[in-house]
Amino acid sequence: MSGTAGSAADGTARTTVRSVIALGSNLGASSDTLVLAVADLVETENVRLHAVSPVVRTKPVGGPEQPDYLNMVIEVETDLGPYDLLAHCQAVEEKHHRRRTVRWGPRTLDVDIITYGSWTSADEVLTVPHPRAASRAFVLQPWAWMDSAARLHGRPVAELAAEADDLAGLVPFEGV
């Protein structure tokens, strides 16, 4: 795992890592849900907000016929290990009434870990970088707008976004 060593309040060594997290919603009051979910994610002192992307409206990729999504990404600095960060993200999904029914089906809130420092994992419980992020404009484009220097799998995220099939269905979200 990569990161810079820090020091916890109890004096124990701690590792601080930057992580990119993607959020999506296409059920309920999606715009409000995204704002509240970001606040929930950084409510703990172990997860601090570093950067926020614009919100985009996107056509659904995969799954059944369903409403358009609102998507965004954030970058956080965290002292949580990767599996604790996943549990934290899933707790925030639960708080916003996420139900897992249909694969790629509509949801009030989806929170995915896209990167966790330079740490990689092929575990199906937590695959990092997220296995489908490199082909998803709904992740890549807001990420590129948030951080123009961002790279994924060694390539500029803006370049990956330009190649993604779903880019044509993405527009900046201007409000309700």
Ligand SMILES: Nc1ncnc2c1ncn2[C@@H]1O[C@H](COP(=O)(O)OP(=O)(O)OP(=O)(O)O)[C@@H](O)[C@H]1O
């Ligand atoms: N990087 C990751 N971020 C979030 N969940 C992950 C990640 N890698 C693996 N998972 C696992 O994926 C499982 C299914 O997640 P979820 O229901 O959010 O999938 P999905 O959003 O429908 O599809 P997709 O994974 O294509 O975005 C979770 O229970 C989690 O353990």
Ligand SMILES: Nc1nc2c(c(=O)[nH]1)N=C(CO)CN2
């Ligand atoms: N536009 C869009 N499409 C999706 C999304 C999403 O967040 N936005 N999430 C999915 C499963 O994670 C599947 N398809």
